[in-house]
Amino acid sequence: MTVAAAVLEQVMGDVAAAAEYAAAAGLSFDASELSEERPVFYVAFSNRKSEMFHVEIRCDHYPKHPPTVEFVDADRKRRGTRDLYPACFHATPCVCARYNRKAYKAHGGPHEDWRLIDWMLPTSGGVAIRNLREIVSDLHGKIAESEGRLG
Numbered sequence: 001m002t003v004a005a006a007v008l009e010q011v012m013g014d015v016a017a018a019a020e021y022a023a024a025a026g027l028s029f030d031a032s033e034l035s036e037e038r039p040v041f042y043v044a045f046s047n048r049k050s051e052m053f054h055v056e057i058r059c060d061h062y063p064k065h066p067p068t069v070e071f072v073d074a075d076r077k078r079r080g081t082r083d084l085y086p087a088c089f090h091a092t093p094c095v096c097a098r099y100n101r102k103a104y105k106a107h108g109g110p111h112e113d114w115r116l117i118d119w120m121l122p123t124s125g126g127v128a129i130r131n132l133r134e135i136v137s138d139l140h141g142k143i144a145e146s147e148g149r150l151g
Contacts, residue, residue, distance in 0.1 A: 004036075005036065007061075007062065008035075008036050010062070010063060011034070011039055011063075011132075012034065014063070014131050014132040014133065015031050015059075015132055017133040018041070018131075018133045018135070018136045019031060020133070021133045021137055022136055025137075027044060027045060027136070028043065028044035029042070029043050030042040030043075039059040039060055040056055040057065040059065041056075041059075042054060042055065042056055042057070042072075042076070043057065043136055045086075045140055045143040045144065046143070046144070047086055047143050047144065047145075047146045047147060048144070048146065048147045051086075051148075053071060053085070053143055054074055055069060055070070055139060056069075056070045056076065057136075058070070059132075062132075065101060065117070065119065066098065066099045066100060066101045066119035067132070067135070068100065068101040068107070069097075069099070069102065069139070070102065071084040071085050071086075071093070081093070082149070082151025083149055083151045084149075085149060085150040086142075086143050086146040086149060086150070087147060088142050088143065090103075091150060092108075092110060093151075094108075094109050094110070095139070096110065096111070097123070097138070098118070098119045098121060098123055098129070099119055099120075099129045099134075101116065
């Protein structure tokens with residue numbers, strides 16, 4: 001699947017803002033594979049124990065729908081297994097947030113009460129996260145404060 005040129009332009013602008021945040025925060029950021037055919041970028045985070053976690057953010061249908069946020073190994077060959085996730089996330093395993101398409105029931109997640117189109121709305125007790133920079137920032141804050149892995 002490819003994304004339309006207009007969508008890719010929006011994604012590239014938001015990825016640039018996410019990259020600026022990552023650089024300021026000292027995070028490893030890689031958007032070298034970003035293209036119409038592969039609208040994806042990667043960010044590496046560390047937790048309190050300096051364990052590394054690698055995240056793939058795939059932007060199909062962004063910004064209409066949320067991206068898919070998935071933990072991968074450093075070589076990007078394995079994905080979505082419990083041992084790749086920090087302990088602060090849902091045991092599914094899943095980043096259980098409106099900004100992750102994987103959290104929605106239709107995509108294997110626990111939330112049948114959420115609609116993809118409403119992904120920028122705040123959750124109860126939470127804040128609205130509306131773009132890729134804010135997603136990277138939210139992940140950074142959660143992972144930096146966590147200890148250990150899910151599995």
